[in-house]
Amino acid sequence: MLSQPICQQARLSRDRRYDGLFFIAVTSTGIYCRPVCPVQPPKEQNVRYYATAHEAALAGYRPCLRCHPDSAPGSSLWIGADVTLKRAIRLIDEGALHDSNVAALASRLGISERYLRKLFQEKLGIAAKQYALYRQVLFAKQLLHQTALPITDIAFMAGFGSLRRFHDEFKQQLRLTPSQVRGNRTRHMSTILQLELPYRPPLNWPLMLAFYQARTLEGMEWVEGETYGRTIYWPLHQPQYHGWFEITPDPTLPVMQLKLDWPDANSLQAVVHHIRQVLDLDADSQTIDQHLAAAGGFPVHVGLRLPGLWSPFEAAVRAVLGQQVSIAGARTQLNRLVQGIAATTLPDGRRRFVTPSELANSALDMIKVPQARRATLNALGAAVQQQPHDAPTAWLSIKGIGPWTVSYALMRGQGEPDVWLGGDLGIQKALKAVAIDPSAFAPWRSYATFQLWHLPKTDKEPA
Template sequence: MRDEDARYEAVRSRDARFDGEFFFAVLTTGIYCRPSCPAVTPKRRNVRFFATAAAAQGSGFRACRRCRPDAVPGSADWNVRADVVGRAMRLIGDGVVDREGVAGLAARLGYSARQVQRQLTAELGAGPVALARAQRAHTARVLVQTTDLPITEIAFASGFASVRQFNDTIREVYAATPSELRATAPNGGRGGRRATAPSAEIPLRLAFRGPYQSGAVFDLLADEAVPGVEEVSGQPGRRTYRRTLRLPHGTGIVAVDERTGTVKSASGSHPGGWLDARLHLTDPRDLTTAVGRLRRLLDLDSDPYAVDERLGADERLAPLVAARPGLRSPGAADAEEVAVRAVTGKAGAQRLVARYGKTLDAPSGSLTHLFPEPAVLAGAEPHGVLGALTAALADGALRLDPGADREDAQAALAALPGMDPATAAVIRARALGDPDVAPPGLDVPDSWRPWRSYALQHLRAAGELD
């Protein structure tokens, strides 16, 4: 939706389908919002549109306290696009700019820092520093309003270089000091569960747009769960998925609850809304990365309206889409782990965890291990396709990070001795989050593009594919 008149109509109708796809700002108030904001619709002449929250902030607008535009799902464009802008946005979402700076981002993309700055600014109205800053502000707000971490700790956990930079950004983005922001939390500023211990719990809501077939996602997670690393508990409709994560600064244990039914919003009842999650992190600086990995695993930034419209027009798929609107194509919480598991299968993955997985310092129930790193596996089991895969991952010949070039990764996979095309297709769909993958040998019409990964999920759910 790039036409501004069409965008204004979406704002007038408070259409939640476009939350996160664009933002609008009001010149008379100096505030920017998501399209579904329940406030009185401003006059067209007073409205400006932005592709990102960072661009709105860069133009001097503050985030609306009513609709919280920073908490919307990410744009589905970043799932689909394989160009440098799409890859850059996925890397920024994973926290690369905070950890490695713009130079590190550019190096991962294979471009100069100036080229990356120019392309992002030209298309999104904000460069990598501004985009990362907007993300840090959102992370900070979550920590301020859901934990009792001291403000100073939150500043550095959110990725800010100094407390002063943190304070200035919060005042600029939210028109409030961190203490005032904490006082506006739903529980009256008492924070969340006490968060002074390293493994304290951070509660979150993981937003998504449109219908979401959580049952199908949790069925898959339960079927694939590797003991020691993952578990799914509870009855269908009320299940909880838990797993361990290796993160840049430490480790984590994350939990996500299945959600069914509808959510009431200012614009009425609509399917979906959010999944409740809890994160236990040994280092709060990993919050942004952990959330991003959960979102990719659960495919929360998809645009189900676009997917269902295209696939629902196909005679074969139409009844399947009607039966399961909003069916997702799950990705990976750890791309390298998913690649290894695609090669070994579930039983093989269990064996690897038992032999080579690192034991958690503080196990949580049945969660006791981290999945072994590629370098460990490459040294321990160097032979066969598993050895070739883990060696390529360990030395960087194969990259599966959020900013990896999908075609380069495909070529690297194909070059591995013993790698069969079907397994490579699974890795591309799951580890790289490619929405348009069809397994070799299956007659798939071009009319299913660019959502062939989703079409296959529908066929599997209907029992037409293994």
């Protein structure tokens, strides 16, 4: 937590750099704000500072209606959390506690329920279920602000099992009823949802866009102007639903404009959260860039995030087809793969990525690769089909899948921040040029990897 004088100075000058790092609760009004809030600054004697929005809410304050202090990215809770806890948080954000309980989540994580409870209480100071409810309420609030959906629908989309329960929890956390939050506002609404995804600057969108553009697959991904779009599926490894999204940076605010076509209300929160994570919007670029710059050796691209793929499976398939060939070569084979399976054409003419079972059962004669590569892909498809919840490291036992491929899947498929692609040709070359021990980049070695890929123009980047 920042010290009181720093917070005071930051709020009085409405310093953007401190946005999201702390929150201002005002005892006289019972409301809490962001440091950038446009209102008349309250007297210091009436002010209490909190590190997170949730702590302020717990202390009985309700979020300000002008600066929306709860809409700042939720990454602060993640800082200092260990791997299991992060996985738990991720699963909860994807709705793991909506209709099953903490016990089920614990067994999914391979730990005891007791230990999971302890983990949350000790590291976050809040119970797992409480955290889940907090995210559910915030998601509902976002939909109230940014869509015209009926409040009843929103309740269920946010994962509440009954209207009654939704109203109760909403009021307890925000001290406002859902309709009070919505106000008069009636915005456009169709089957296509438009939402704003806030992030903490800086964000180097041009660089990410270029990375995506060089790798787009026909009908499945597209880049137009500043917009990146792609088709998506859920759940990740046994797709039941298909849709697409487009994402564009807002010209003035630190917000990405999301256009989302998604058919299933129940998984909406999971999908929106997954989009955030694929685009790495929760990364704290300021800290990461500082760290990489301190490690030294090369000029840092400011605000570079990890441009993710939709699933670890998809990342692994791309990695396997990218072994030993250029980006363009890999892209050709991937296009053939997707187009060679007729079922990938969606009703609207777009294309979706192949599923694990399709990959497992196809003869794969549409792609021109060594036979061994086909066998690897078949085996990968079968493995994911049978054990959809296995981590990518489990795929190491498949012939043709080595550490490089798994690392790539972790980095691009699940946004792992600290993966080092030491075996990569481009990386080895770049590293020789800068002469640094890669351990200096920890715990942000994935970002260092992307920085180095973008460094000088190398001809052998992976697909």
